[in-house]
Amino acid sequence: MRERIFIVFQQNLLMSELALQLIREAKENRLLQLDLGDCGLTELPKELFELEWLEQLNLGEYYFSLEKGNIGWIESSNSGGFNKINSLDKLQQLKLLNSLSIQGANNTTYEERRFKFQMQQS
Numbered sequence: 001m002r003e004r005i006f007i008v009f010q011q012n013l014l015m016s017e018l019a020l021q022l023i024r025e026a027k028e029n030r031l032l033q034l035d036l037g038d039c040g041l042t043e044l045p046k047e048l049f050e051l052e053w054l055e056q057l058n059l060g061e062y063y064f065s066l067e068k069g070n071i072g073w074i075e076s077s078n079s080g081g082f083n084k085i086n087s088l089d090k091l092q093q094l095k096l097l098n099s100l101s102i103q104g105a106n107n108t109t110y111e112e113r114r115f116k117f118q119m120q121q122s
Helices: 003-030 046-050 089-093
Strands: 033-035 056-058 062-065 072-075 100-101
Touching: 003 033, 003 046, 003 062, 056 062
Parallel strands: 033 056, 056 100
Antiparallel strands: 062 072
């Protein structure tokens, strides 16, 4: 049993490292869209909130793409486990975020209907 707990902990640590790597890449390239689906996250990394320009975020297995030539539901390219994030409330700090996907996420003890963006008028 103890060995199993260690393996699960080790997998979560690796997936968190994957998420941090993806966030670093998004920061370096000022990406507007970020896929953190299937990264085995149990909470939102604090580094995510440095991406003040972020407009689209995927935390689920799938996200909807509007990219020319690639419109429709796309499976996350990450190979980690399901995200199991309990609270998405902090995402309201990302003022430009206008698209959030938790589609197919085994995510959620969190109810999607409870999360609402407060859109700012320009």
